[in-house]
Amino acid sequence: MVVSKAWTLRQHFQGFPKASDFHLREETLPQPKNGQVLLEAVFLSVDPYMRPYSQTMMKEGDVMIGSQVAKVIQSYNPSFPVGCHVVSDCGWRSHWVCDGAELTPVLPDWPQDIPLSLALGAIGMPGLTALYGLEEVCEIKKGETLLVNAAAGAVGSVVGQIAKIKGCRVVGCAGTDTKVSYLKELGFDQVFNYKTATSLEESLREAAPHGYDCYFENVGGKFSSVVMPQMREYGRIAVCGSISMYNDTTPQTGILSTPQTVILQHTVQHHTTDRYTVHTTDGYTVHTTDGYTVHTTDGYTVHTTDGYTVHTTDGYTVHTTDGYT
Numbered sequence: 001m002v003v004s005k006a007w008t009l010r011q012h013f014q015g016f017p018k019a020s021d022f023h024l025r026e027e028t029l030p031q032p033k034n035g036q037v038l039l040e041a042v043f044l045s046v047d048p049y050m051r052p053y054s055q056t057m058m059k060e061g062d063v064m065i066g067s068q069v070a071k072v073i074q075s076y077n078p079s080f081p082v083g084c085h086v087v088s089d090c091g092w093r094s095h096w097v098c099d100g101a102e103l104t105p106v107l108p109d110w111p112q113d114i115p116l117s118l119a120l121g122a123i124g125m126p127g128l129t130a131l132y133g134l135e136e137v138c139e140i141k142k143g144e145t146l147l148v149n150a151a152a153g154a155v156g157s158v159v160g161q162i163a164k165i166k167g168c169r170v171v172g173c174a175g176t177d178t179k180v181s182y183l184k185e186l187g188f189d190q191v192f193n194y195k196t197a198t199s200l201e202e203s204l205r206e207a208a209p210h211g212y213d214c215y216f217e218n219v220g221g222k223f224s225s226v227v228m229p230q231m232r233e234y235g236r237i238a239v240c241g242s243i244s245m246y247n248d249t250t251p252q253t254g255i256l257s258t259p260q261t262v263i264l265q266h267t268v269q270h271h272t273t274d275r276y277t278v279h280t281t282d283g284y285t286v287h288t289t290d291g292y293t294v295h296t297t298d299g300y301t302v303h304t305t306d307g308y309t310v311h312t313t314d315g316y317t318v319h320t321t322d323g324y325t
């Protein structure tokens with residue numbers, strides 16, 4: 001019989017998460033049966049999504065959601081022999097018994113000198129998010145200029161490196177000088193510390209005087225409002241996350257990327273670029289691909305009935321470029 005330790009959500013987070021929001025409890029696991037395996041955690045992941053998703057996906061007392069790299073320590077399933085490593089979504093727990101259906105094997109020829117933790121980072125979900133966001137959402141092309149924020153993080157650091165490999169000019173920002181030095185080492189073209197910059201707007205403009213073709217959005221909130229006017233025509237934005245808002249206790253207004261508008265989610269959905277331009281009453285410009293569906297700056301979705309008239313769900317008026325309201 002194995003006793004597992006599990007971190008649970010004692011109470012929903014209010015503002016910034018606190019240690020007292022969590023509770024460590026012990027659970028006695030059943031003996032694995034035929035077809036099942038017993039896992040032992042090697043690395044647990046702590047990711048930004050846990051903050052907003054805990055609100056909707058969890059109830060108080062649940063084990064914290066999350067992925068881990070685990071080692072199989074008992075096996076009655078030939079697909080997962082003892083000693084192999086897997087990625088499991090079993091949350092923040094030290095041990096777990098399961099049938100293997102939700103397990104992803106870590107590559108059997110994983111190089112000895114590469115830490116297994118990277119299966120939760122550059123070679124895992126964050127790395128794939130970076131890749132799909134660049135290739136399928138931004139459809140990034142050689143010679144283009146890309147901006148990424150939270151650039152030294154798990155997603156951002158991979159975004160910048162892939163964009164460099166693809167022949168782009170990469171601008172990144174981060175919140176400490178140490179992170180800024182790291183981004184230079186990674187080969188980013190222009191980097192700055194957004195916390196010490198006198199003006200975010202000016203730093204962004206200096207880094208790319210002709211504007212940005214692609215914006216990999218990790219931060220949202222006020223940051224995105226400053227970036228929007230510096231997007232070039234036909235620019236593309238991968239709205240990956242809005243970490244600056246996850247701990248908000250009162251909703252921000254008048255901004256583009258909110259947790260509700262995160263549209264990059266592994267299977268990448270689609271958004272903006274050409275044809276119709278819609279000017280919102282608050283000065284933001286929204287480009288649609290088809291002239292019919294428009295994502296507004298405030299998280300509301302507006303549907304045009306004919307490509308010209310836009311009805312908002314909340315009573316705001318949206319003016320189209322051709323003068324129709």
Ligand SMILES: NC(=O)C1=CN([C@@H]2O[C@H](COP(=O)(O)OP(=O)(O)OC[C@H]3O[C@@H](n4cnc5c(N)ncnc54)[C@H](OP(=O)(O)O)[C@@H]3O)[C@@H](O)[C@H]2O)C=CC1
Nearest residue numbers: 048129150153154155174175218240241242243244264265
């Ligand atoms: N759509 C999807 O499928 C996925 C989305 N994401 C999203 O991508 C983003 C980055 O995730 P990930 O790389 O894993 O995160 P990390 O935990 O690796 O890095 C997060 C970094 O964000 C920066 N940050 C935190 N608060 C703020 C703030 N208020 N303003 C500006 N920057 C801030 C900090 O860096 P600094 O010191 O530079 O401020 C922090 O270290 C998140 O928004 C996340 O939700 C991640 C994975 C998948």
Ligand SMILES: C/C=C/C(C)=O
Nearest residue numbers: 048049240241242262
């Ligand atoms: C899977 C991760 C999602 C976000 C929004 O972080």
